[in-house]
Amino acid sequence: MKESPGVVDLLGVLAYAELSAYARMTEDAATLAPSLADRAALSELAVTEYAHFRLLRDRLVELGADPDKAMSPYVAALEAWHAQTRPANWLQALVKTYVGDGIAHDFYREAARHLDPSIAGLVDEVLVDEGRSQFAVERVRAGIEADPTAGARLALWARRLVGEALSQAQQVAAARPELALLLVEAGGGQADISRLFAKLTEEHSKRMAALGL
């Protein structure tokens, strides 16, 4: 394999992130959606995550890596993230999709920034939103308008999502130094890692504002 070891790590964690997001969003859609139309709208996002998983897995195979082996180090951390952020209702599910996936995507995109353009391009392709999650923004804003007390509860929920995401990311980085290294390089070296976190925070604040939170 001519790629740096961090590439297989990044594609592996991202592939399992997409596979597990697909399963969880499908479940949230089936159990929490208030109508069949809402269920279909969230399922549509879930199926798109699956298509992204397929692209990442195929690229791993092209690189000569075993997709199962590349994903398996990340299964426990990502399942823990989902178990600790199981939405209790439809609006929480939508905030999780928009805010939780958003911050995770920012991480992956930053980690891919300094990689070979074909890898960075693939990562951008699977992470681009293309307005797909716009329906989540609209439903959450409408939900808060209908019940203003929901806003404060959802803002708390969003903070919890970010806290859990950072906690899982730290554990993954400690266990997989190759992956952590990509982020450090993306940040322009250890000294400048604060820039990276400033950027993640900025993007997160934009999403919270979009939701009206």
Add this chain to the structure above:
Amino acid sequence: MKESPGVVDLLGVLAYAELSAYARMTEDAATLAPSLADRAALSELAVTEYAHFRLLRDRLVELGADPDKAMSPYVAALEAWHAQTRPANWLQALVKTYVGDGIAHDFYREAARHLDPSIAGLVDEVLVDEGRSQFAVERVRAGIEADPTAGARLALWARRLVGEALSQAQQVAAARPELALLLVEAGGGQADISRLFAKLTEEHSKRMAALGL
């Protein structure tokens, strides 16, 4: 609407059957698959079911029907079918996919036989297997080879699936006479409905033989 009322009923039950099968197969894949590769293989089938749901929903909209209204009379029966046939392990999940979906598909295909060719064509399109479930057949055969006692248990499981399917189908037919009428017409009139059941039984026997059961 120029179509007979049975058409909206048929597309409605089929659309919800695909939407619920997608969710259940996704869950079975995430919770029962013995490897990430197996999980991906069953998820691939699940995502195809979702694509079929999308085609059926779009056709309902084209016919001027409200998809949610068309599906909702069938939600309870199909959820009851899934609740009563929750697989306990990976091989049961695969047999459910192959045998359970198989008999359901035979029903829908028969019901569509005498409809307008554009409807019958759509139903054929979403029901055609194209070898997608071949992986289920291979895994089940390998599972029985590795553990011959599994065969007898899976044969019992398949009989239970058929029994539950017939029981749910009867309840749906009693509640939705338009749909039952399509089946009677497909059978060449009430007197000849036994031909229809003979055909369903024959197809089911072929699937059981393919599985080695």
